[in-house]
Amino acid sequence: MRIAEFWLVDIHICMNWQTITFDWNQARAFLVTAEEGSLSAAARALGLTQPTLSRQVAALEQTLGVTLFERVSKSLILTEAGIELADHVRAMGDAASRISLAASGKSQQVEGLVTVSTTDLMAAHLLPDILRELRKRAPGVEVKVLCTNSLSDLRRREADIAIRHVEPDHPDLYARKLRAAPARIFGARSLVEQFGRPLTRDDAPNLDFIGFDNNEELVGYLRAFGLKVTEANIRLGSPSGVVAWEFVRQGLGLAIMADEIAARFPEIVPAFSDIEPVSFPIWLVTHRELHTSQRIRVVFDHLAEGLLKAKLTKI
Incomplete structure (x- = not known):
């Protein structure tokens, strides 16, 4: 069900410790504008005239007493308040869609093949729990997981949905940034503890690192952590993330990994005591x-x- 088809309701949201009531028409107009990136595109998606849509967005801004968009040339850029509100309205829209499907009994009638593209590490360690619940919610849906560390071309239908770490730049694609995920450099506890002291970035030139695919690119990432390493430090690797991670587990070297995956392995620990984690985005993309x-x-x-539930607060 597309956003434009949700029923009209009054929505009560809490903003700045005050309860404000507004019509779903206005919230819907705001959300579609945020997702489409312009008033003209949003008006086409909703089947409205651009002036009508503009009035609805302006009315919502007036009701809430905040500015939701910054007008830059012909583009609309969400303000901080707009970003926060978009997350809340999107969640309400998703909930309304699920309630509607459940009420009509259609949730059990959704069927067909959906291909999801993601990395093999995410497929192996994060998706199983998610797909188990999906099987209960929509048993008629068949999911095919395409494991690749490259960016699948959704426009060529290599996949229906992709989980990516970079934002797509093609207007035919719909992308939703879910969150930022922390990552750091990990190693097997047996490897890290054999030094008898906490490792620091000064130790990096004498350590081995596991390559996942492109060693030159990996060196760039490691240097972003402040490590003075070269490709000579990468003496073992595999284009398979699962295989490369197994090398790390076996104590053959260190590697960059998302906290939420590394936390599933008690034999794995952060390698350096003086390096803070970095964050990378998780995008969900479809056509x-x-x-x-x-x-x-x-x-x-x-x-x-x-x-979103897979997010960790601490490791």
Whole structure:
């Protein structure tokens, strides 16, 4: 179900410790504008005239007493308040969609193949729990997971949905940034503790690192941590993330890994005592069929919900 088809309701939200009531028409107009990136595109998506849509967005800003968009040339850029509100309204819209499907009994009728593209590490360690719940929610949906460390071309239908770490730049694609995920350099406890003291970045030139695919690119990432390393420090690797991570588990070298994956392995510990984690974004991307394909919408929403729950607060 696309956003434009949700029923009209009064929504009560808490902002700045005050309860404010506004019409879903206005919230819907704001959300579609935020996702489409312009008033003209949002008006086409909702079947409204641009002046009507503009009035609805302006009315919402007036009701809330905040500015939701900054007008830059012909583009609309969400303000900080707009970003926060978009997350809340999107969550309400997703919830409304699920309630509607459950009430009509259609949640059990959603069926068909959906191909999801992601890295093999995420597929192996984060997706199983998420897909187990999806099987209960939509048993008629068949999911095929395409494991790749490259960016699948959704426009060529290599996949219906992709989990990426970079924002796509093509207008035919719909992308939702879920969150930022922390990552750091890890090693097997047996390897790290054999030095008898905490490792520091000064030790890096004498350590071995595991390569995942492109060693030159990996050296760039490691140097971003402040490590003075070269490709000579990468003496073992594999284009398979699962295999490379197994090398780390076996104590053959250190590697960069997302905290939420490393936390699943008690034999793995952060390698350096003086290096802070970095963050990388998690994007959920699909093509515009999200608005017309019920099965893709169900899987997209479920993946978003599951990946948000996977967030760690501490390691």
